[in-house]
Amino acid sequence: MRGRVLIVAGSDSGGGAGIQADIKACAAMDAYSATAVTALTAQDTLGVHGVHPVPPDFIRQQIRLTLRDIGADAVKTGMLGDAVTIEAVCDALAEEGRGIPVVVDPVMVAKGGSRLLAPEAVEMLKRRLLPFAALLTPNIPEAEVLSGMRITGLREMRAAAEMMLTLGVPAVLLKGGHMEGDLLLDLLATEDGIQVFESRRIDSRHTHGTGCTLASAIAAGLAQGMVLRDAVSRGRNFVQAALKLAPGLGKGHGPLNHGVTIDPARIASLS
Numbered sequence: 001m002r003g004r005v006l007i008v009a010g011s012d013s014g015g016g017a018g019i020q021a022d023i024k025a026c027a028a029m030d031a032y033s034a035t036a037v038t039a040l041t042a043q044d045t046l047g048v049h050g051v052h053p054v055p056p057d058f059i060r061q062q063i064r065l066t067l068r069d070i071g072a073d074a075v076k077t078g079m080l081g082d083a084v085t086i087e088a089v090c091d092a093l094a095e096e097g098r099g100i101p102v103v104v105d106p107v108m109v110a111k112g113g114s115r116l117l118a119p120e121a122v123e124m125l126k127r128r129l130l131p132f133a134a135l136l137t138p139n140i141p142e143a144e145v146l147s148g149m150r151i152t153g154l155r156e157m158r159a160a161a162e163m164m165l166t167l168g169v170p171a172v173l174l175k176g177g178h179m180e181g182d183l184l185l186d187l188l189a190t191e192d193g194i195q196v197f198e199s200r201r202i203d204s205r206h207t208h209g210t211g212c213t214l215a216s217a218i219a220a221g222l223a224q225g226m227v228l229r230d231a232v233s234r235g236r237n238f239v240q241a242a243l244k245l246a247p248g249l250g251k252g253h254g255p256l257n258h259g260v261t262i263d264p265a266r267i268a269s270l271s
Contacts (some may be wrong), residue, residue: 003031003223005099006066007216008037008059008089009078009107010051010116016255017209018079019042021172022216024258025120028238031220033068034061038089045208045250051083053247056088063092068099073102073223075132076216079107079116083124090128101222102136104169105215106142109193122146126167131170135228140178154185154196161189172230173218177210195229197236206246206254213256214239 005026012018019035026033038059044159066072075097080086093102105138106125108117117125122145130136140151146167147160161174176185186197217238221231242256 001031001032003220004073005031005033005219005223006036006072006075007033008036008038008063008075010041014044017212018210021209022076022078025213025216026220028258028261029217029219031222031223035240036066038085039079045252045254053085058090059085059088060264064096065066067096072100074219075102076219077102078105078212081116082118083121084131085254086121093132102132102134103135103137103215103219104129105137105211106146108142108145131168135171135173135218136164136169137173137175139175139211143174157187158194161187161194165189173232186236187224188229197242204243204246206248206256208253208255210239210256213242248267
């Protein structure tokens with residue numbers, strides 16, 4: 001096991017997204033994960049049915065204790081919910097997490113359509129959290145909010161990615177999963193230019209947690225010392241494999257198969 005990732009995100013009681021998906025993704029990448037839970041959600045594959053925010057002081061305490069004792073080689077943020085939570089996370093990172101690369105997944109809307117970030121918190125995210133980011137990983141709807149641009153194709157994706165670089169982040173991975181077509185295009189934008197990652201779209205309703213999973217897999221790669229491009233490439237390959245072998249659970253947007261990298265035979269050989 002190599003690399004320590006502190007995950008700051010909400011819990012998904014259904015296990016397909018949020019903290020649960022983050023932990024599974026890090027384990028699949030052979031990295032260690034610690035957590036600071038920002039909210040408890042009651043959800044299934046059909047949607048989010050209830051949210052209980054965690055008190056800000058307790059969020060700060062989780063982050064401080066983890067960083068002071070176990071430490072972290074990367075931090076991944078997911079669902080933060082509101083401006084008060086964002087402030088709490090940023091305060092703790094400013095105190096204990098300086099110099100640690102942060103992967104910011106700007107979770108705004110759940111797969112089923114439920115809003116997971118208050119509209120008034122968007123400016124707080126831009127002003128306080130993005131300066132900590134080593135990588136920002138928005139999907140198309142999130143990128144439209146952050147960039148203020150309508151995105152309908154590859155040209156607009158490029159323009160939006162370049163605009164988001166002006167928000168103070170050194171790298172943006174703009175995910176194209178919401179676009180139509182047989183090809184899935186993701187854009188990695190840095191000051192060196194834009195690289196397009198291309199793969200065949202997998203026709204499946206079992207896509208719950210893809211964003212959380214990808215961001216955490218990338219964070220694991222950064223924690224293990226991988227360069228950003230390689231961490232993104234490995235993370236995308238992992239998500240593709242997990243999608244192809246999804247277990248088919250639930251009546252709505254089902255979870256991925258995070259165990260695709262795990263070989264139980266390795267455990268048997270140790271006995």
